[in-house]
Amino acid sequence: MAQTALKLKGSPPVSDWKKWLGVTPFFLFAILFLVLPSLRLVMGSFTNSEGQFTFANLLQLFQEQFILDAYWLSIRISAATAIGGGIFGFLLAYSVTVGGLPKPLRSALITFSGVASNFAGVPLAFSFIATLGRTGFVTALIKNVFGINLYQQTEFDLYSFWGLSLTYMYFQFPLMVLIMAPALDGLKREWREAAENLGASTTQYWLRVALPVLLPSILGSMILLFGNAFGAYATAYALTGGRLGIITIQIGAQIRGDVLHNPGLGYAMAMGMVIIMAISLIGYSWLQKRSERWLR
Amino acid sequence: MNILARIRRIPFWSWIWFILGALYFLLPLYATVNFSLRMERDVIGFKAYVRAFEDPDFLKTFMYSNMLALMTILASIILIVPTAYWIRLRLPEARRVVEFITLLPFVVPAIILVFGLIRIYSSPIKIPFTDTTLLQPLTTFEIGTDILIVAGYVVLGLPYMYRSVDTGMRTVDVRTLTEAAQSLGASWFTIIVKVILPNIRAALLSGALLTFAIVVGEVTLASFLGVPAFGPYLFLLGQHRAYEPAALSFASFLLTWLAMGLIQLFTGGQGQASGAH
Amino acid sequence: MTHLSLKNVSKHFGDFTAVNDFNLDVNKGEFVSFLGPSGCGKTTTLRMIAGFEIPSTGQITINGADITNKAPSQRNVGMVFQSYALFPNMTVAQNIGFGLRIRKEKEADVVDRVKEMLAIINLEKKADSYPYQLSGGQMQRVALGRALAIRPEVLLLDEPLSALDAKIRIALRAEIRGIQQKLGITAIYVTHDQEEALSLSDRIVVMREGEMDQVGTPFQIYNFPTTVFVANFVGTLNNASAEVVDPAKSIIAIDGIQFESAVDLKERKKGDKVRVAIRPERFNFVSQEKKANIVDCRIENITFLGSIVRIQVMIGNSKFYMDTFNNPFLELPKIGDKDQVTCSREAVLVLDE
Structure with a gap:
């Protein structure tokens, strides 16, 4: 017994390479099921149909109009839901944290956000069809109350840009709420009091202190929301049945059958996505670090 | 207190945002329930639910998905708990690289992951420069596919499970606990089973429930790997039925709610971020 | 001449009486400490002077003007917080200039005043640093400079030293007293540390359970305590x-x-x-x-x-x-x-x- 305790305290207790044995299974797993598949896509995107190295696939990405359209549509939807979901999610988080609403509403909203941010894919799509589809509940409600037929008198279509965006919002707001609520809690009461004490109004406090302090956090979360929407597949597929050509749906089509007649181009599309996701994750963690420095 | 101060205390805008948010959250749910109860003309009833639950395929796919979720949770725990523990205890220098790996699934979304998995594991794996086959393509036999999809799900759940376990270990300070147990003469087995696991129980449960929520309704991996899971079943059902999918959608919402509610209960309100969409 | 005056000030939170019938006249340039254990009502009294709490009854005046119900932002009272409360998104100079810019003073005047304050708190070299780059003692000096920059009528200090190390605490204590005497500003200092109160103050108010137990000079409080509580609380x-x-x-x-x-x-x-x-x-x-x-x-x-x-x-x-x-x-x-x-x-x- 004394020996084991000593062994733990003493300088290198196990020799260096043996220590790494303890994490081998994890690394093995990560290589087999995460790194190798990713590398396969990267390598594939630099290989032509004869198996030779090429940049042609990547160059072709920028020449095929429908691929550019797919990326652009995905970027627009992700940006719209990130900004819209971000702003509204922030306001919601604000209302239950420093906004002065009763405490029980806070825990209700946080629980609900936990559920809603994980409620995606097919069930979410069906719910929105039941809500805003041609015979949906809200569609009917608007028709009965305002006399407006959404599908005949307006441009609205659930299976389009705005429809998909509105659906994505259902998991975007809640994610924002979950990230922003702790950040808003990090605002110290003393900052507000110090600002007031120095003569600042509530508006001045928010514009000059609270929002600047929260800004890295808000932007970082929006970037995370962007990535969250950008990588989404199931919800869009279930909602539009593959009719709305966002990038994930195009990649899905390529997996099902080589619709591009060029496997290399499919890999390149996938790699393009990974690059965009990686950029947003880097942006997020950079901003997150900045914000932690302030909100410690 | 003067009147001005009193007016300042009524959070008018907060209420507006909250009510708007509540409406947005609840309307789709209400619409779904409302729709699911109207299978029979002019009658409110649970017929859609009865029909949906009676379908033998529902039970089969649902049980299968639950089995996948269970396997995923087990595999995650077996893979992550010792790793996180070892890093805390002996190998802090591996922390950065392991944390980086656990963040990778955010960069590689499900659709890309399944793309790569299929391309790698749908052809036989050979020892380089020889014709000796090391492994038959996993996608050609049932157990192989199951292994592949569970591995994929472990990857999808990795960020949540790892962070949950690691936070749990940090809050109970496993290092000190281990040293204390060792100084009392406990064996490694005793330490892990009787000291570490019980102390990170809440973290494990919340990680497990989140994994469950991700896996049970998952569509992307399941449909591309062609397994008979609940997600693809629900999707197909939606192609030619109306009421039953609504009923099952609402049921899966309740299931997610149950999982998240339990997490809240175990972690005391530390909400968890989202899963795979 | 009475500068700050509290008359029959009480504060109730529900059934709980935080401060009961507090009466105090503070002269211009006087340094008064509120001393007592936690929960004795000293901080609540300070927060009523700052305007963060409104007294349930009683009146607070500065230079004879009633400020009892004025918003904190309208009082021109400087406050130094225990947790520094520096704005993390602003440099030292921006923190110090914050109150002046809110008052829309001319930019050139703000810059001058900030320089003056930096000299007083002896942090000229840190003007462009952010709070997270400073030590605790430096942060508290910035907070002091920020509170003084607006030329407040009264300076309030809420346990400003309790988060600092013993050595820095003693050094900064002397510095605070020096600055206060140099500027001739009226100061109210809340502390639970009797040594701090004894060494800094012109007068000490010893408080217990919302009541004033004894008011007097450090000499009187230490040598002639009038209650067992004061005798016990101040010194061994x-x-x-x-x-x-x-x-x-x-x-x-x-x-x-x-x-x-x-x-x-x-x-x-x-x-x-x-x-x-x-x-x-x-x-x-x-x-x-x-x-x-x-x-x-x-x-x-x-x-x-x-x-x-x-x-x-x-x-x-x-x-x-x-x-x-x-x-x-x-x-x-x-x-x-x-x-x-x-x-x-x-x-x-x-x-x-």
């Missing part, structure tokens, strides 16, 4: 129950051992139970010359406290501490020794039982 104090033996000659007895006090006991009767309090440093071992109170004792324990040595003695059945200055040639008694100690009549304080 021996106290024991005793009995009045001779009211006319101010003689009392602790466990039958007689002490002569300088306190007038004519109001009391023989046999009254009282409490006797004697500061440890007032005891001496008996040397040749004859003194008033010479009593037998037994040495119980000896503790080194750095510059002083604290000796625990038994007088009768009561334990007393006595402090003597440490020096290398000190001949200390041994534990268990029988000895005699003495103290002057003035040292023997008699309080209510």
